[in-house]
Amino acid sequence: MASGFSAGLVALCLACVLVHNRVSAEGDTFGRLLVSKTILNDHIVEGKDVTVHYELFNVGTGPCLDVVLEDESFPENIFSVVRGLPHAKFGRVPAYPHSVTIQLGQIFN
Secondary structure, eight states, X not given: OOHHHHHHHHHHHHOOOEEEEEEOOSXXXXXXXXXXXXXXXXXXXXXXXXXXXXEEEEOSSSXXXXXXXXXXXXXXXXXXXXXXXXXXXXXXXXXXXXXXXXXXXXXXX
């Protein structure tokens, strides 16, 4: 395995998802998000695409507003987006799950 790929794999394993949320101003209700990130591949193999699935769960008493889901754990010099969007924006997240799936290809120098 190339050292760039190994560094990318470490970044992938240690990544955290950044979720920005503006809390609802509807009385004393507010939204709270739980975010799940799952790699759908059974094995991460050099030369194969990586499929990542994100789920957002609002467990609060009101909607979450202006939510931005960003995952910066896939360096652009190692991974390219094959399918899906690397950043997702939701104007309003009510109390049911939302999901986002992206497929990433590996770049070899």
